[in-house]
Amino acid sequence: MSPDATLDSMTSEHVPAALQLTVPTVLVTLVGPDRPGVSTRLFAEAASFDIEVIDVEQLVVRGRLVLSTLLTEPEAPEQLEEAIRGFAEPLGLEVWFEHGVGDNRPRRIGRAQVVVLGGPLRPSAMSAITDGIRRLGGNIDRIVRMARYPVTAIRMEVSGADPDALQRDLASIGHAEGVDIAVQENGIGRHAQRLVVMDVDSTLIQGEVIEMLASHAGCEAQVAEVTERAMRGELDFADSLHARVAQLEGVPASALDEVYAGIAYTPGARTMIRTLKRLGYRFALVSGGFTQIIERIAEELGIDYFAANELEIVDGRLTGRVVGEVVDRAGKATALRRFAAEAGIAERNTVAIGDGANDLDMLAAAGLGIAFNAKPLVRDQARTSVNVPYLDTVVFLMGITREEVEAADAADPA
Numbered sequence: 001m002s003p004d005a006t007l008d009s010m011t012s013e014h015v016p017a018a019l020q021l022t023v024p025t026v027l028v029t030l031v032g033p034d035r036p037g038v039s040t041r042l043f044a045e046a047a048s049f050d051i052e053v054i055d056v057e058q059l060v061v062r063g064r065l066v067l068s069t070l071l072t073e074p075e076a077p078e079q080l081e082e083a084i085r086g087f088a089e090p091l092g093l094e095v096w097f098e099h100g101v102g103d104n105r106p107r108r109i110g111r112a113q114v115v116v117l118g119g120p121l122r123p124s125a126m127s128a129i130t131d132g133i134r135r136l137g138g139n140i141d142r143i144v145r146m147a148r149y150p151v152t153a154i155r156m157e158v159s160g161a162d163p164d165a166l167q168r169d170l171a172s173i174g175h176a177e178g179v180d181i182a183v184q185e186n187g188i189g190r191h192a193q194r195l196v197v198m199d200v201d202s203t204l205i206q207g208e209v210i211e212m213l214a215s216h217a218g219c220e221a222q223v224a225e226v227t228e229r230a231m232r233g234e235l236d237f238a239d240s241l242h243a244r245v246a247q248l249e250g251v252p253a254s255a256l257d258e259v260y261a262g263i264a265y266t267p268g269a270r271t272m273i274r275t276l277k278r279l280g281y282r283f284a285l286v287s288g289g290f291t292q293i294i295e296r297i298a299e300e301l302g303i304d305y306f307a308a309n310e311l312e313i314v315d316g317r318l319t320g321r322v323v324g325e326v327v328d329r330a331g332k333a334t335a336l337r338r339f340a341a342e343a344g345i346a347e348r349n350t351v352a353i354g355d356g357a358n359d360l361d362m363l364a365a366a367g368l369g370i371a372f373n374a375k376p377l378v379r380d381q382a383r384t385s386v387n388v389p390y391l392d393t394v395v396f397l398m399g400i401t402r403e404e405v406e407a408a409d410a411a412d413p414a
Contacts, residue, residue, distance in 0.1 A: 285297065
C-alpha cells in the first residue's frame, strides 16, 4: 500500500498534522556563524505557539551554520516570524521563511547512495558527477562528508534515478576524472550484518607470497612474470599456478616462516577489519595462495573463514606440487557462497574485495564487489573500484565516517 493510500484510509482526525497534505506549514532557515544554543533558542521561541515540528536538518561547515526546520503554521504567522527574527538577527543570523502546505515533497522512486572517493577531490570531478546524476533524472537530496583523510569521501543520497544506470554512467565519469565512485541501492538491507570476503595477495597484503617464496629458489623474476600475466587474465590461473609452484621444488619449508615474518599488510587493513568486526561483520579470506600462510594470517587478524591452496611438503622441503583441488577463479566464488551459507548471511549482503582476474567471479557473486587497486581488466568489469592504496576506505562505502572510526578506537584502543 502506498503512503497516499494509507492516508486516504484514515480520517483527518486520526492523521497527525505533520502528515496532512493540506495543513499550512512554514520552512524556517537560519544561516550564519555557529554558536552553542542556536537550536535551543529557535525551538524555545517556537514553543510559544501551538504548532508541530515536522522536519529538522542542520549542517555546520567551517563554523558556518545552516539550520532549517519545517513547522506547522500558527494562527498568527507574523508573530512567529517576529519572535524568531528577534533572537536570530542580534546573533548575526540571516533568516528566511517559506510558507506552503504539507510536508516535504516525497522523494522520487529509485533511491541510491553514491559515495565519491578522491585524493584529491577536485571541483571538476564533483561537477561532472552531479551533472551525470542530473542527466539520469536523479535529484541529490543530501550530501555529507564521510572522511577528509586518507582521502576525501563524500556521500550523496540520490532519488529518482535507476541505481544500475547510476553505477554504469558514474563509473565512467569517475574513471575520466580520476576518482572512485560506488553506488548502492538505499534500503534497509544496507544496514544488515555482512560477510566481507577478501583476496590476500596484493589486496590484504602487499606483494605476492609465491614471488616471495620464489626468491628462495632463485626464480623470482620468472614467477613474477607469470603471476602478472595470470592476474591480467592472459593465462589460465590453475595452469599458471602449477607451473609457478613447480619452480619451488626443493625450497626448505622453513622459507614459509621467513615469508610470513616479512609480510606487510596493506595500509588500513587492520583498521577496516577492526571497525567492521565491532559491528558484527564476519570475514573470510579466499586466496589463490597457500594455506601455510593464509591460516596464520587468519588467526592473527581474527578472520572467521578461509580457503586457499596447500603446498605439498615432504621431508621438510616443498615438492613443487599442490595438494588437492586448486582454488581458482570459479573456486573463489564457490567459497564465498559456502561461507555465506555457513554464516547465515544472504549473498546480497556479502562484500568481496580483490585485484586480479581470478577474483572476477567472486566480485560478481557478491552483493558489493570492489576491485581494489586492480588490473584494468578487473577494474573495468567490477561494479565498484577503489584505486587509492588504503583498504580502510572500504568502510566509507558502507556508510561509516572517519570520525566514527576514530571515536570507536578511542573508546576501545585494544
